[in-house]
Amino acid sequence: MAPSESTQPPPPLSTTDAEPAVPTESEPLLGRPGDAIQKPDAPMFLNLVLGTAWLSQLGALLLLVTTWSAVFLHKLGALISPHPLLQSLGAFLLIQAILILQPTSTPADKRTGQRIHASLHLLSFLSFVSGIAVIETNKHANHNAHLHSLHGYLGVITGTLLLAQYAFGICMWLVPGVLGGEDKAKALWKYHRYGGYLLLVLVLVTIGAAADTDYSKGVLKIKGWTFGLGITLVVVGVFPRVQLRKLGIDRSR
Template identity: 85%
Template structure:
């Protein structure tokens, strides 16, 4: 969940064969061919949301959102409990969009625009998460209910805390690099922010999976566990194959050239 670092460098070198469109080599994703997760210079940034395998993530994100919202509104609403799944599922949906829109950016202009959209979506996601947590904690306090009585609750606390740290880390690198030792030092930290972001997405999805097994979800909302399982699987299949190894500090092209020598 990391905005890409500002860069004055040109995009990765392109190559052509037999008249085929130029494709990036050093931006090859974790899975798939070169260009599967690469935003072309003249392409609108919002196409990044469905580029390559991203459409699978969109299906998964929509399935999680629709399954949650339909379950809530088809049952009796509670002022201090119903908003929690609504807000948390919306926050998760926005978080996934924030990742997808930034992943394929390559040129400096696209990166800068991607950063702003990425940060804005994460801000909205964060506000949803905080609001949802506040409401459910208020419900527990008012009704004298136990705190941290389920795996979902424990994962929620852990994930929420780490997300806050990740947001602060990303903002410092992007907006105030001086606090990290200057712009060059901050740039060197981007890959760690990305590693943390992809790891945190796993925690977010694990928290979602655990939510389907709570008493409220099973006994009140009647949520089917398979819908959450399918949605999570689609999100994973859409996001992680698009990971650009170069942005994680892994240069596949040079590694293969070294092995060949």
């Protein structure tokens, strides 16, 4: 039987007429509730620049353009040049994957955001793996040490943790049964989010360490301040948009 047209609509989420209704998860780490939350029926792509995200986009583009221009303005090497190109592309895609999902609030938007988030992370993962394969092939071919810099050590640690994070996310999203069922998997989402933000920091620190390698300084002539500025912009763009309730934090109590 069709529902009656006289059915009363649900009460607004806001308690005052002066403030717009906002979902319960809309309180960001910095700013006011609703500052960085996707509005109903708003295009998903706007999440990439919503709130402070535009600062992250500037930082992500600065890191990408600085790296790619430095590589193509110098002599290319088949077993070395693809590494910074692919790793910087992977980092750029990883940042987009975080930004697209952060502001989602309704179940439908969350599902769409999760699919795009997963797709971007898949592309990011393939880019990272390809870049690692290139540099490891180069080291093997030239009999170079595999770990001889802070960047190298951070790369191994970050790559390993990223793989674990991807596996964790896939299990929660596609096969929650392996974690004890859908309800238990949902209870673990906040840990996936914590892990994601921690890994973003590790990725950015690894990028910063790359600017101090002999190849970056001696061959590509990359200026450390450009990476520092790009990393800072990404951080100040992403973290103010963190939705506290999605992390299990309720400051209203």
